[in-house]
Amino acid sequence: MDLVSREKELALLSAALDRAQAGSFQIVFVTGEPGAGKTALVETFIEHARKQYPDLLTGEGKCFEISGAGQEPYSPFLSLLDGIYTSPSVNAGWILLTRAMADLAPDWLQILPAGNVAAAVIRSIQWGQREFGDKGEGIDKQRHMVQFANILRLASKDHPVLLWVDDLQWSDNASLDLISFLADQISTEHILLICAFRPTDVASPTPFGPHPVRKLVSQLKQHARCSEIKLSNFTLANTEQYLELREHHLPRAFIKRLWRESGGNPLFIREYLALLHAKHLTQREKGYFILAQPEVEVEIPPSVEAVIHQRLDLIAQDLKHLLSYASVQGERFTSHVLTGSLGTTAELPVLDALDRLESDYKLISELEDKQLVVKFGAGYKFVHALIQQVLYKELSGSQRRLLHLTIARLLEQLYSTEAPAYATELAHHYELGGDIPRALDYYHQAVQNALAVQSLDDAGEAIASIQRLAELIRDRLWLARALLLQAETLFWKGAYSSAVDTTREGERLCEELRQPVMHAYFHYWQARSLRCLGRISESVETAKLALELLTGQPDTARLAGLLHAYLGSVSDSLSLDDQRQHLLTALEIADQHGLPDVRARALIEQAWIAINRLDQPQQAVKFAQQAARDAREHNLLNEQVSCLRLEAFGYLRLDQGHEAFSKDEEAVALARQHGLPVALHLALYSQSFSAACGLGDLQRALQALSESIAIAGQYHFPVSRNLWGQWFNLNFSLGRWDEARRGRDNLYASLGSSYQRGLGYDYCLQGHLAFGQGQLEQAIEFYRKSIAMYNRYSPDERDTRSVEPYLGAALVKMGHCDSAREIVQRALTYWDGRYPARHANCLRILADIDLSAGKTEEAIRQLHAAESAAAGAAAEYPWPVQPQIQTSLARACIAAGRGGDAIQSALAAYQSYSATGHFLRGEAAYLAGQAYATDGKPELAIGYFNEARDTLEKLGLSDPEKAG
Template sequence: WGILDSGQTTQRDSLRSSTDLVLSDKLPEIREKTEPPITLFLERLAPFVAREEELQKLNNYLNEALKGNGRVIFVAGEAGQGKTSLLGAFSRQVQEAHPDLITAGGNCNAYTGIGDPYLPFREIIEVFAGEPEANAASGVLHPDQPRRLEMLLPVVLQKLVETAPDLIGTIIPVQSLLHHASSGGPRLQALLDHLQSETHQHFSTNIQQSALIEQYTRMMQELSEHAPLLLILDDLQWADQGTANLLFNLGRRLRGHRIMILGAYRPDEVAVTRDGQPHPLSKVLYELQRDYGDLSIDLGKAEGRTFVNQLLDIESNCLGDDFRETLYQQTGGHPLFTTELLNEMRVRGDLVKDEDGCWVEGPSLDWEILPARVEGAIGERINRLDEPLVRLLETASFEGEEFTAEVVSQVMNLDVRETIRQLSSELDKKHKLVRALGSKRVGGKRLSRYRFQHILIQKYLYQRLDDVERVYQHERVASTLESFYEDELDEAAVQLAWQYEAAEIPEKAVIYLKMAGEQAQRAAALDEAALYYEAALKNWPKDDLSGRADLLNKLGICQWITSRLMDALKTFEEGFRIYQSLENWQGAGEIQRQIGRLYWEMGDREKSLYHYHQALSVLEMEPEGVELARAVSSISQMHMLAGEYDQALAWGERALALAQKLGAEDVILHSMNNMGSSYFETGNPSEGARLLQESYLRALELRLPYDVCRALVNLGEGWTGHGKYAEARKVFQELSKYAEMNHISVFAGSALVELGRIEWITGEWAASLNHRPMIHTWLERGQATAYLDITANVFFAMQMNDLGLHQPAYRMLERIHSVVKGFNEMQMTGPFMEQWAKALAGIGRLEEATKGLVELVNTIGEREFIIRQAVTPLLTALSWYETSPSEETVELSKRSLMILEQVHKQYNSVFTAAAFAEGQGFDQLREGEVKKALESYTKSADLWRSLDSVYYRARVLNRMGETLILTGKERDALTVYKEAYGILKRLGEQIQEQKLKISFLHTPFVQDLQRKIIASDQTS
């Protein structure tokens, strides 16, 4: 049942071999005098009982995973019900049965308070990267496992560089990898160069959690191509949000891969909320259950009597039904309690062997005086130990479920070798209260790691001491840990923060809380980082205002990125007041810029610009610095997004000159992007393309993925706006490839949206529709992707409206309506309102649709420059008279044409020329100028054809036919109608899904053309 597991003893012996080799030449007498283990009940206790059904289920799941049908399975049960034992027994069994299987495990920690981001997954990646003793914490190490891991190590290191570079220095320590790379020969030299390069350090300073999670997932998928993987996650009830997010993403993407994830948790802990929010694991369980169906093995539902009987019957005994029933009533069949109670009964003499070697009830058996709870049974066992061993265990319990022999030794002023002997020989082999995990080096010092056999044992020992003694003991443990990790304090920051908090020394705790927050922030675990910063701020020294302001700035950034915008605003405002009082104008200016960004995201452009200018006024009082350049470039971006391109270019030129003077590459790239987009929008595509191409190449050289993507998306959109679809397609294909390789969800998804839009416009409807599933995938993977959510859903709505599915289009747009309104940017508002009006009209809400279009056109008309995204909405508004004839829509049509003419003068592109000619034709036909209308429609149709815009051409051909009828040219009209219908028919043939095809073929556009062809044919 895991407590008296002979398999674990073998495992511990193999782990201790390195320590024994070190000590054997100095202390041979210790090895010779070691006493044999005492005989606990039962002597030949098998490693596992009463779990054959559960083991068989797990084996079945693994067999499926080995075939490529990867999956997640959880073992649920309360403390002491055998979750860890089941995981360990299964792991050892399958490693024996499958020589190529790689098993790695990790544990969540009950004593890290706020959370240790990604802890079990960090331990797993450390196993793969050459630290197999990390596996021992989960009891999953097999004697052959180090050999298997060694064979896989070169592949692991290669994948870290090629597939998961952001994990280096965030999920896995750089020093560990440097050691393995330097000893791995020429083929690992690339890794060494990568780790030591400044570009990698710069590249890893601003990583999104989605990128880390994506890279970790891809790495596991690629490793499983070389060997099947069993990943074991224990104590998930203590999981932090980052661990839950990574588990969720990896768990959903196992199909087609030889990976099985096996997790264990306590249902009662997961049912409890954290700070009023659901437990991080609860959503994971719910969502994965939707993917996999039943995914939990509940040990709490197992029949306790079966366990009691099987446990007793391992050895020969003469224990009757009354004894078995009473034992069951006493323990409820709880595995840990039952085993501990039987051991206690043996020690008391309540169980003895008769002359035939059969276990029987002893003459002194008295059920009334036996422990009534598992804690009592543990207490009886502890009380039988010699006092020095009890004190040693009590001291160890202050470090947590896992502890360090050297720390215990120094706290107690003991000889470290004697401490290790007591732990390994006495408390491990003899008493089975702890187990050895292995050793590691920190700053040149060897640290020997152990783990309590069960957390209930650790908790019992910890609670034996009173509050006063606990405080002093935590202080001693904290200072000792500090001395051991003095050269690598980052590695112990979480533990030290907890220890000093428990020691009630806040001035020390805040140092490590801040350090833990910075660690979490570097690893993109921003929720945990914010919690650490908030905890540090509660006790931050009152006289250190500068440090407090810096901490508030860090906290505000975390809150902003995790969309806690109002919290971030409050935090930044407090930080600003402190910087202002200290006359730290650089800090004050930086925070004012951050507040400006916040207001932009909240959709308040006026306040956003105000705070950007506040930042400017503050920073201009100081010598020119990078923060000033950033503020200037931010103002340029605000004007660019608002379509105020003259101001965007003026501010952009100032930002670029200052950034070049200061050598601020990030600002150079930012300002080039703003200016490049502005030149495209003001009819100077060659200059826009030059700036964006240069920005792209510089960002690529500097390995700044976000800036690479921003340059590509702006370049692609610029070409799209000028109707250069071939050029735009190449750019978006490159963006798609690069963003997917670097796991940047918002840009990977945006590239597919823009490619899909181009394909839709150019009549490649099958390809366009095929992009939908992958866009949805990127939407699910993304973090803080409101922009992608809007552009994707507007694109989907465009498809649905053109296919005649107005109700689904309406639902998509309704969901993002408030978000679009909040952004208040024409590049989003224009396309949204066009599809919103079409959807509303399609479901019979014409009045609302008309009102929305009137407001949109009035807003567009107020601007000096009109962005390209306004062109097709203007065409829709211009022809709205057809949908809803009235004086209002006539005025709407005229105003839209005036603005469309302005847009064409601004861009002077084939795209705007085609749109303007189509608009002129509609206006001229309404005014009775039939001949002019025919000329305009003919010109527009030719221009749309030159752009491969087949759907737009079909629309214009339809209107040409109507115009030809008015001139009496029925035969020409029939030819034109047939061409338009042929276009629509070919589009319909590309639609694979019958529901979509049927809907499209029954749209008013298609049906109207069919009727016109029949009528014209009859007339002819």
């Protein structure tokens, strides 16, 4: 289409490309109604851009509506990348990229057919069969996105890159996630991404919220990550200019009538001109087309569809019949499938007819030769989606049903063993073909496929289809299955309350249908959801009820094993003996029935007990290594990540920080490599823990947490409450009070008001905030609330003994040393032989009590004992024990008049705090100044006093004694 009146839009695109060239990744959405000229605008711009930037690298992809069936993952980017990879262009940048794909994007290279891609409606995508079986072997969306970002970084290193995705309104969810990921990850690259879509197609919400495209655009706009260019229809002047460019001299009154009837829609005007020529209503005169009849006798149809209908009426009936059959496949179609739907085996006549429709009538176009798919024949597309839609609507309901059913059976045969991977498409054709049972089976498979790749929105859409069809045929068993799938999907989305409501609805249905095993599955997901809501006792009782339902039922060993393993993990409510018994039962079931996943899960929970409840890190490492062997042997990837994380925690407790960080690095790499977003989220949390506590690198720890939070947002699941606790600890340590509060607020929001033990932890964090800012009375109040909550709701005394030293330290600061001594002495006895760092901290606080009583030498002896106990121990944040011991020792030495020893201890604390950026470096600097003053070196003291003042002022603390 000749471009008319788009100078402003072209200028906006050019400005975006200039910004990209300057090193700022740009996303531009071009929007407009069907026929507004989006494609013509972008194609013209790309042509101009190539002239402006001779080294510009361009790639084009398109989304297609396959009669409403879901797109394959990353569909437009696959076609875009394949167009680059198979291009005969000698562009040095693309040549470099194609050579580097084996290293940077091996997964993408594996699924590109190297010349046989994306032409057909239904081509055989080689994601591999494994992704749709075991969830542990799913497609790694994160890995695919990282690889795509990496190849874009390489491509744009020395050349500007322009990518275009057309018809985004039909995009698959994975492609939208990729766009969002690129917006976050490549913000400084020389890349312009243009996406075109129809606003009217994304305006209406889906049953699961706003349309995904609308949601993406809103999110990007909210963070100023994109711009939008809205195309309007032609004005009357534009219409006159367009006709002039197309060499049409028509009467002005007729042009006004055409503009009014068309609403200025460029597609309508183009198609109407084609109709005039097809009806021989124009003639050539002096180089221009004019009307061959008086303008009042020339009809102008009221809509684009009417124009298309009249064009289609002019072609031979047999060709129209063939084209109508092709429309059932969608905007794209293939000759082989079309031949089969026509009920013939002779494909050559079909190809001849398609050639005529392309060359004579310009209604379809064949995709390039390199894009042939042998299994499905030559690929074609309609020149505009509206033509396909008009043809499809002209078929009767019975014709559509028969054709959809024929296509479904043909595709099922062609796909063969690969059919489950295309469940959404097959379900769609079977549904419209009237075979509801087959459609239900494939929609059920589609949910499993979507859950395997963490595409929870896609899972929700398929579940809605199951519910709709089940209600249509009044099949209550299918309704129950849909509810079970919905409960699992809601759980992974973090919508725990909704998941509980869904399981209860499903349970009532199972009781009516007398389906005890399915009932037990509902209990299983309800138990897990209740626990996430903090309703631990209810969770345990629900899991036990599930086990009762399985009594006497055949083929339920796996669910029973998973239930026992789950109960073995509930340290919030069950006694240690109960946990151990459930885990032993799970192991027995696993060994008797050959269930490696149940065995690995039980061993992992044994490891957590060893490290969290028994303070036996060496034993925890052994359990983790044993579970890891089983997990590797049976390719249980999620379990392998958990085992590596457990080993890391164990090594931290064994004072082997570098080994711990190395294990967490392995866990992160494994989760990235094998498509485990939730596992990656948790592995990054663990990595932040080992980076902070094992390496003392708080900035690296925060980077890992930030990525972990971003992944949770990318895949739409809730951030782990443990992660928010770590976020609090690190930001609090750095004196970032607002960020620490944000972590505490998010932790509280994730707990649920009924999770009393969790609220004990929340009170503890509030105590830290008050203590760190010198609000000692509030700190004492919060610590006491925390202890009271733990005393009442924690199954053992470990949690209480963790908070008591903080309470004791606050009481010492307030001068309540007698009360503090009793509390800290109790904690000291508990941690002796269990946790060296916490035992050492108790010794430090008792030494502070002695110092406040004037027992300076006794305090120094206590502090040296604390030094020995904490030697080599991993730091615990937000209160790392070793530099705290050094500051207490500096105070004691100052009191004893030992200036040299005081300087040594104060500088050791100062250097430790400075290395991590801890907010207590201000207090350590103040003590260093005091120590130098005590030692008779005031000239050295002044610099430390000044630094203490500046540091404390930045933190909003005026008194060094308020800094903890």
